[in-house]
Amino acid sequence: MPIPDSKPAIAEGRLLARFPFLPQASPWIAGLANKHGIDLDTLLEGPSMEKARLRARQRLLESLEKDKSSQSNNDVWTEDGQIIEAFAFYYARLVICASEDEKLIARWAQTEAERAERMLVSHKGVAFDEQHLDLIARSYFTKIKSEDSVNSGSVKHGFSSMKSTGSLMMNLNQVEQGKTWNIGLSDYIEVCPKITGHRWRLPNTDIKDGWIKLHHESEYNSSKKLARLMRERFKQEIERDALSRVNDVTTELAIRLAEPVGMLRSQMSKIQKDAIELVGASQEEWPPCMKNIVAQLTQGVNVNHFGRVFMASMASTLALPQEACVDFFRGAPDFSEQTTAYQVAHIYDREYTPSGCGKLKVNHNCPVLPGDDRICDIEWMNHPLKYIRAKQRSNSMRQKVEQKTTSDSGDGESQDD
Numbered sequence: 001m002p003i004p005d006s007k008p009a010i011a012e013g014r015l016l017a018r019f020p021f022l023p024q025a026s027p028w029i030a031g032l033a034n035k036h037g038i039d040l041d042t043l044l045e046g047p048s049m050e051k052a053r054l055r056a057r058q059r060l061l062e063s064l065e066k067d068k069s070s071q072s073n074n075d076v077w078t079e080d081g082q083i084i085e086a087f088a089f090y091y092a093r094l095v096i097c098a099s100e101d102e103k104l105i106a107r108w109a110q111t112e113a114e115r116a117e118r119m120l121v122s123h124k125g126v127a128f129d130e131q132h133l134d135l136i137a138r139s140y141f142t143k144i145k146s147e148d149s150v151n152s153g154s155v156k157h158g159f160s161s162m163k164s165t166g167s168l169m170m171n172l173n174q175v176e177q178g179k180t181w182n183i184g185l186s187d188y189i190e191v192c193p194k195i196t197g198h199r200w201r202l203p204n205t206d207i208k209d210g211w212i213k214l215h216h217e218s219e220y221n222s223s224k225k226l227a228r229l230m231r232e233r234f235k236q237e238i239e240r241d242a243l244s245r246v247n248d249v250t251t252e253l254a255i256r257l258a259e260p261v262g263m264l265r266s267q268m269s270k271i272q273k274d275a276i277e278l279v280g281a282s283q284e285e286w287p288p289c290m291k292n293i294v295a296q297l298t299q300g301v302n303v304n305h306f307g308r309v310f311m312a313s314m315a316s317t318l319a320l321p322q323e324a325c326v327d328f329f330r331g332a333p334d335f336s337e338q339t340t341a342y343q344v345a346h347i348y349d350r351e352y353t354p355s356g357c358g359k360l361k362v363n364h365n366c367p368v369l370p371g372d373d374r375i376c377d378i379e380w381m382n383h384p385l386k387y388i389r390a391k392q393r394s395n396s397m398r399q400k401v402e403q404k405t406t407s408d409s410g411d412g413e414s415q416d417d
């Protein structure tokens with residue numbers, strides 16, 4: 001994996017606090033520890049580190065709960081805020097290493113990488129600061145360069161065919177889009193296999209002289225694409241770093257971290273228990289939206305992309321075998337074994353959470369109308385997984401009533417005898 005030998009200097013505490021896994025953050029954090037007398041004992045038990053430990057727990061718990069991740073309330077413009085963020089990361093890494101659980105480590109690395117990606121791009125897809133994006137990208141990629149969009153020429157793949165005309169409208173668009181980034185081919189091919197979507201496949205990229213140009217798209221500008229590539233690299237590095245530290249956790253340290261590790265494990269087993277209950281779901285307990293998609297695919301109806309992702313994520317949550325999930329799509333008019341297997345594997349790997357009822361309705365994947373299904377009509381029904389739980393509970397109560405009736409009538413018969 002090509003990681004740059006020499007990394008750009010980053011001295012700004014605000015940036016290092018936000019991205020404490022950066023290689024440049026280690027000496028900065030060591031400096032803070034020296035300046036404020038923060039040693040291992042202080043980090044593990046000192047009152048001054050209480051906020052950092054709480055923030056670490058929050059981040060660790062978020063890594064277990066898919067699709068749940070909050071931004072920090074700490075003001076990283078102040079040194080106090082920077083200390084909390086930086087040492088929260090260190091404490092969380094100690095706990096996760098003490099767990100010696102590769103799955104927990106991978107989930108934590110994934111959550112930290114996703115959080116970092118979100119910080120690199122604003123909700124409008126514009127980089128929070130392109131100068132910082134450049135610094136961080138050069139810390140992880142050997143070849144990276146940018147060009148102003150004004151000079152970036154035409155855009156490929158039909159995303160826009162306009163050339164720079166100097167018109168006011170074009171200039172405004174370019175200002176909004178930000179820079180156009182180019183990444184070295186060897187860096188790109190290290191991370192792109194982990195990312196799904198046709199735009200990331202090599203034949204669909206703009207390759208020239210060993211560089212790949214990340215073109216702007218209307219809702220996906222070049223900075224956002226670079227941040228997506230960086231997320232993969234962040235995850236790889238955070239995970240590799242944590243795994244390399246597992247053996248450094250001494251027995252004494254493991255004992256001192258037993259409480260937060262226990263808290264993590266118990267939360268994990270609670271989530272797994274919920275999942276196991278769902279895994280037992282029979283087809284009769286599936287919600288109408290899921291049954292409808294399976295029926296449509298079987299009949300060769302072209303189910304939309306949203307419905308397909310939902311179907312695969314439900315299959316993954318219910319722990320159906322991947323091959324069985326691929327089989328659902330065999331009737332689709334555009335079925336390709338290889339592409340489907342790849343996409344299904346991606347959804348299983350990432351443990352996607354199935355979409356809720358609201359999104360399914362908006363995307364035309366909810367087949368019921370009021371009065372069609374008693375459970376779907378319940379006021380709090382907002383997720384197909386809740387449907388399965390409600391159905392399981394109602395089935396189990398019905399069985400209990402039936403058993404009681406049978407046993408009562410059996411008692412009666414024996415008395416008659």
Ligand code: SF4
Pocket residue numbers: 287288289290356357358360361365366367368376381382383384387
């Ligand atoms: S209401 Fe929700 S659970 Fe019921 S069919 Fe529609 S999307 Fe599925």
